[in-house]
Amino acid sequence: MNSFSSNFFSAIADAEFEYQCYNSSEKGEVLTLDKISEILKKANKKVLGKSIFDRYDDQVYKYSWIAISHIFEQPFYIYKYAVSIAVSFKLYSEFKRTKDASQIINFLKDGGSLKATQLFKKYNFDCKKEESYKDLILEVEKLVENFEQLLNKK
Incomplete structure (x- = not known):
């Protein structure tokens, strides 16, 4: 279950997050920490639905996107x-x-x-x-x- 979760479902959520970040950037929007955090939260909810982390503070989304290294190293790679x-x-x-x-x-x-x-x-x-x-x-x-x-x- 973990393999499917991390390599399929989470990869799709991360790809959606990356896509939405690039879309915002292309529109000339400034990607502040709060904006990036909100994009991640929406992408995760869209792809993964409800989460056990929903009951916790939004701080979960504030910095977790930093661990998605593909965004910085190889854009539009994670969907693979x-x-x-x-x-x-x-x-x-x-x-x-x-x-x-x-x-x-x-x-x-x-x-x-x-x-x-x-x-x-x-x-x-x-x-x-x-x-x-x-x-x-x-x-x-x-x-x-x-x-x-x-x-x-x-």
């Missing part, structure tokens, strides 16, 4: 975490259903010779289509259900 885990999980799910590893092997072979968009298209993964994420979301739901069952046993 979410896409990578999604396409990997799609291929893995197909392998679990078919017991045929050839798609994964071929995907890895093709990876160095095709642009990412071409590679994804060849293996039927479309970032813009909800069904590309279906297997990943179903797995997360299953993990949450299993976790809830474990909690209820105690």
Whole structure:
């Protein structure tokens, strides 16, 4: 669950935060500490929904954005975490259903010779289509259900 949380959902929230910061900057808005904190809070709520941290002071958002180093080192990079885990999980799910590893092997072979968009298209993964994420979301739901069952046993 932690892997999906940090590499998929949080990466999407961080990418949304980064995108909104750049949009504000492009509009000529000054990105003060308060403005950046508010953008982070909105991005997290939009992507992640309610949080256990909502009951705490807004100070959580005030400085936590500083830890998102990709913003400073490689702009518009973090979304790749979410896409990578999604396409990997799609291929893995197909392998679990078919017991045929050839798609994964071929995907890895093709990876160095095709642009990412071409590679994804060849293996039927479309970032813009909800069904590309279906297997990943179903797995997360299953993990949450299993976790809830474990909690209820105690």
